[in-house]
Amino acid sequence: MQLLDGRLTSATIKEEIANEVEQLVKSGGKVPHLAAVLIGDDGASETYVNAKIKACERVGFKSSLVRRDSSITEEELLQIVQDLNDDDDIDGFIVQSPLPDHISELKITETIDPKKDVDGFHPTSVGKMALNLPTYLPATPYGIIELLKRYNIETSGKHCVVVGRSHIVGSPVSILMARNSNPGNATVTLTHSRTQNLSEITKTADILIVALGKKGFITADMVKEGVVIIDVGITRLPSDKTKSGWKLWGDVDFESVSPKASYITPVPGGVGPMTIAMLLTNTLSAAKKEFYQ
Ligand code: NAP
Numbered sequence: 001m002q003l004l005d006g007r008l009t010s011a012t013i014k015e016e017i018a019n020e021v022e023q024l025v026k027s028g029g030k031v032p033h034l035a036a037v038l039i040g041d042d043g044a045s046e047t048y049v050n051a052k053i054k055a056c057e058r059v060g061f062k063s064s065l066v067r068r069d070s071s072i073t074e075e076e077l078l079q080i081v082q083d084l085n086d087d088d089d090i091d092g093f094i095v096q097s098p099l100p101d102h103i104s105e106l107k108i109t110e111t112i113d114p115k116k117d118v119d120g121f122h123p124t125s126v127g128k129m130a131l132n133l134p135t136y137l138p139a140t141p142y143g144i145i146e147l148l149k150r151y152n153i154e155t156s157g158k159h160c161v162v163v164g165r166s167h168i169v170g171s172p173v174s175i176l177m178a179r180n181s182n183p184g185n186a187t188v189t190l191t192h193s194r195t196q197n198l199s200e201i202t203k204t205a206d207i208l209i210v211a212l213g214k215k216g217f218i219t220a221d222m223v224k225e226g227v228v229i230i231d232v233g234i235t236r237l238p239s240d241k242t243k244s245g246w247k248l249w250g251d252v253d254f255e256s257v258s259p260k261a262s263y264i265t266p267v268p269g270g271v272g273p274m275t276i277a278m279l280l281t282n283t284l285s286a287a288k289k290e291f292y293q
Contacts, residue, residue: 001261002263003266004263004266006143009150009277012150013277013278018060020284034093036096068080092286136285140278144230156182159206160206207227212251213235217233217252225260226261232250254267
């Protein structure tokens with residue numbers, strides 16, 4: 001069994017980005033600028049946004065944080081999005097989810113200028129991804145693809161089973177794995193809560209991508225020998241064994257499953273760090289106007 005080390009891989013990607021930023025600025029280009037909008041005081045969202053801002057600093061990007069409390073109206077948030085669309089210094093921005101219940105996430109996403117949609121959630125970005133056209137890819141699925149690529153894992157002709165069909169992970173990663181590209185060209189089965197005989201299907205997976213948010217859901221009897229496992233799940237539980245007082249758990253029962261796997265991502269240190277690295281990659285693409293003029 002070999003670990004797919006997302007921490008190490010993301011450090012390499014960040015170093016590559018930092019070098020490119022240095023070159024860009026030396027040749028008279030502008031410093032890439034990412035803005036993040038954080039609404040309310042959800043602890044996990046705060047942690048994610050802080051990690052994104054810190055990552056920007058590490059690679060030499062400029063970053064801005066727009067913070068409002070959860071009483072903000074939808075109209076006010078739409079105005080913030082519009083202002084960020086119009087701000088020429090900002091190359092890309094994200095609106096951290098979840099948003100308060102009285103705000104439509106879809107409406108906010110649709111208002112983001114696709115040129116600045118570095119989360120890759122705008123319907124234009126999703127459509128381009130599905131058509132295999134160059135565009136921002138959603139960071140978590142992009143991170144999974146990049147990890148498979150950098151570890152030279154063969155995906156062509158393999159059976160890839162995805163568990164979970166969310167708009168941010170399961171659905172897009174199933175599209176990316178099925179595309180005619182490398183990595184890609186897999187035969188994909190997308191499963192969800194209505195899937196019958198799930199373990200019969202997961203047992204046939206050469207590559208198993210799990211994103212459902214249930215600690216230890218995938219057990220050894222559900223996988224075949226030699227499977228490649230990508231565990232996207234993050235369940236945060238209190239712990240008296242860590243400094244932070246929290247411990248993160250994946251959707252895969254690592255202890256029982258890892259001896260059967262050829263490759264597996266740990267949690268933490270697998271997909272999580274890759275997600276941030278790919279957000280930075282998208283922001284660099286935005287600054288270089290790779291997809292739009
Ligand atoms: P989500 O919106 O929470 O949806 C969960 C998906 O799992 C749904 O499609 C659901 O099916 C499916 N599901 C639930 N129970 C199931 C079962 N018993 N059998 C088969 N499928 C089942 O998904 P998400 O937002 O992608 O999040 C999933 C996990 O990934 C969470 O733990 C989240 O924290 C984590 N995550 C991690 C990262 C990272 O950077 N590492 C990024 C994003 C998310 P239905 O559609 O039928 O309800």
